Amino acid sequence: MVTQARRAPLPTVGRRLQGRIMPAIGALLVALLVLWLVVNFIKTPAEFYRLFLIGVTNGAIYGLVALGYSLVYGILELINFAHGDVFMLGGMLVATMVTTFGLADDSGLVLWSMILLMLVIVMAFCAVLNTTIELVAYRRLRHAPRLAPLITAIGVSFILQNIGLVWKGPRPTSVPSILPRGTVFTIAGVPYTWDKLIVLLFTVPVLVALLLLVQRTRQGKAMRATAQDRDASAMMGINVNRTISFTFFIAGGLAGAAGLLYALYITNIRYDEGFRLGLIAFTAAVVGGIGNLPGAVLGGLVIALIESFNNGLSWATPGSDWTQSIIFAILIIILVFRPEGLLGERTPEGV
C-alpha cells in the first residue's frame, strides 16, 4: 500500500478538532453514558439486572451475525448487505423445521438431538447460500470499482427479503417455544433462565472454534494472507478464490447458527428482521473494529446492552421508539470519529 506517501495534511482546524476537541467530546459522551447507567442502577437495581441479562443474550446473537460481517469485510473489504437476510432465511428454515418435526419442550433427549440436527441443517443451508451469493454476485466484480459489489449486495439483500416475504408472508412467523425456560439462578430477585444460558453455551464455543480456525489452522493462515494482500498470496500459492469462498461459507454457517438461536429464543421472525438485525450487527462489527473477530462479539454485546437498557430503563431514557436512531447515531459517530473501532488497530493492513 502506498497510501502512506500520498496522504495529504488535513487543514489545521480539522486537525485541531481531531487532536483535542474530539477526544474530549468522546470522553464526555462516555462519562454521560456511565452516569446514566449508574443512576439507573441505583434507582431500579432489579430492572437493571433483568435488562443486563437480556442484553447479554441478545448480544451473543448480534455477535454471531457481526462475526459474519467482520470476516467478509476483513477479506474482501465488502459490506455484505445480504448477510442479515441470509440469517433471516436461516431463521425461517428453523421455524419451518420446528413445525414440521412437531417439536415441543418436553421431549428430552430427542429434543436436543433434533436441535443439533437442525443446527447442522441450517448452518449448511446458510453456508451454501452465502457461498452461492459470493459466486454469483460478487466474484465477477472483484476488480470493479468498489461501489459495484456494494450495489449488488443491496440487490441480493432485496431479493432474499422478497423470498422471505413470499415464503412466510408479511406477518411475523411464530416459532413454537421449545427451549426450556426454567430458572438457573436468581440475582436480586431476577431469574436467569435456561434459554438465555443455552444461547451463551452455543455462542462461546463457536467463537473459540472460529478464533482457533483463523489463528491456528492452515486455512486460517490462508484467509489472513488473502485479507492482507490478495495478489501476493496468490503468488505464494494460495488459492484465493477458494479461500474467499471458504470465508463466505464460514460466515454463512455463523449466520445459520444465529438464525437458529434467534428463532428458538425470540420465537418469531419476520421477512425484514434480517435487514434490521443485519444493520445492528454491522454497527456492532464497526463498534468493535471491523475485521476484528473478538471485537465483533464485544461490539455485539455493547450494542445489545445499550439497546436493552434503552428499551427498559426509566430515568432519562429516550425509550424504545428511539432505539434504532440511537444505534445508527452510534454507528455514524464511530465511523466519523474512530473508524478503527474499540479494539481495532491503527495499522494500514489491519485485517
Added chain:
Amino acid sequence: MSSTANRRSEWRSQVSETLRFDAIRAQWRRLPRRVRGAALPTIVIALAFLYPYYRTWLPDIPIFGDVPTVDTGVTMLIYMMMAIGLNIVVGYAGLLDLGYVAFYAMGAYTAAWFASPHFENVHVHAGAIGVNPKAAGFHVSIWLVVVVAGILSAIAGILIGLPTLRLRGDYLAIVTLGFGEIMPQIARNGDNLFGTGFNLTNGAQGINPIDPPGFGATLNRWLGLPEDFLTVSNGINFFYWTALVLLLFTVFCSVRLRDSRLGRAWIAIREDETAAAAMGVPLMRTKTWAYAAGAFFGGIAGAYYAAFKSGTFPDDFFFNISVFILCMVILGGMGNVWGVLVGGGFLAYLNQEGLGNIGQEINKNLGTNIDVPLYQFGIFGVILVVMMLFRPQGLIPSERRKMEFEEGVADEPLYDVRHAPDG
C-alpha cells in the same frame, strides 16, 4: 471477442444500407446546426406537454396494458426529478448515497409545516390558495414552499455531508444509510419530541391536509391560469404540467451543472480523487456541493409530491425508496441525465401501475394466480444485480462512465478512513 465485434459491425453496415434515407438526410443537414440540435428536445417536450390530450387515443401496449394515467404521470415525473437529483451525487460525483430518502422527507415535511393547519398556535398567511383566511397554522404559497423546501434540504445535505464526506465510499454509503433510517424515525416519533410535548411531525398519522397549489384569483383573472388545482375540473393536468416544468428545470440545472467548473470537478473526483486533489480541486467543498445540489432537487420533489398527495406520512420514507431511486439511476446509466430520465420514468411506472397490469395480463393468459406486485422489491433487487454484473454503465450510458467501468478507475481515495489522519 473480436469475432463478435466483426459480426456486429457487419450487421450494422447492412442495416444502415437498407435504412439509408439519403435524400432526407441531405435536406436535414442543410438546416443550421442550432435548429438541428433543438429539434429533438422540442419534439419530446411538446409530446410530454400534450400527453394528457392524446393519452386516451393511444393503443394498449402489449403485456403492459393501458398507457399510464396522467395521475401516474405526475408520480413518474416526480420520481424522475429525484432520480436526477440522486444522479448528481451518485452519477457525477461518484458518492454512493443510500439515504437519499432523507432529503425527500425533508422536502415533504417542509411543505407540511409551511402549508398546512399543523401548527395550531400560529396564524401566518402568505399567499396560500384555497384556505380559509382565519385558518390556523402557516399557509405560505406552495410555490414559495417548494423553493424553501429545496433550500432547507440542501442545508440538511450540507450538515450531513460536512462530517461524513471525509469517509471512504462504502463507509459513506453506510453513514448515509444511517441518516436515511434516522429521518423516518424522527418523523414517526416527532409528535412528542424528547418528552416536551412539542408536536413537530404529528407522528405516525402524518400531516394533512397540505394546501393545494394554485395561482390565485388575480392571475386567474388576468392570464386564465387556474385559481386552485383541486377545484378546477382538469386539475390533475395542471399537476402534471407543473411537475413537468419542475422536471425541465431540474434537467436544465443538472446539465448546466455538469458542464460547469463544479461539474467537471465532480467528475474529476469520481475518476481519481488523488489526482483531482493534486490539481487543486478542493475535495470537501466540491463533494459537499454535490450533496447540497442533489439534496436541493430531492427536497423540491418531496415538497411537490407532498402537495400533490395533499399529505405526508412517515411510512413513505423507508430505505426501500432510497434503493428504488438508486435503482433508477443505475438502470438508466449513472451520470447520464437522459438515461436516468428513462430509468426513473420506467421504474416509477412499473411501481405505480405497470407491475399490477403485467400481473393481470399473466394471470389472464396463463390461468395462474400470481400476485406480481408482491415481487416488486425482488424485481428491483434483480435489476440492481443484473445491471451491475452485465451492464454496470446502465442502459443508456454516458460515454465517460462506460470507459471508467471498462478500464477501471483509481478507486483508492485520499482520506482513507482506515488511515486515520492522526494515527
